[in-house]
Amino acid sequence: MRITEVKVLPVEGDEKLKAFVTIKLDGCFVVRDMKIIKGNSGYFVAMPAKKMKDGTYRDLVHPLDRPTRQMLEEQVMNEYRRVQSEYKKREQVPNTV
Secondary structure, eight states: EEEEEHHHEEOOOOSSEEEEEEEEEEEEHHHHHEEEEEEEEEEEEOOOOEEOOSSSSSESSSOOSHHHHHHHHHHHHHHHHHHHHHHHHHHOOOOOO
16 A cells, blocks of 8 residues: 555644645545644644544544554655645745735
């Protein structure tokens, strides 16, 4: 399995939620509604989840092993940092219109 595309949509004005993420696997399977969250010990990738009747959340999709989770999180966070860097560069360029 390869992650063939990562789309990061930053969220502004939320203390914890930093972005929504969509990934494509092998160019033929899409996972939407992943989230980048700023937690107490840093950023992490939250999988799409469903709220259960008892108020808890259950992941709808998730990696089954640690190496797969690490690979997924690394690619998602790299794209998040790239998008943030691009956004900061655009803010620094003066508007010449």
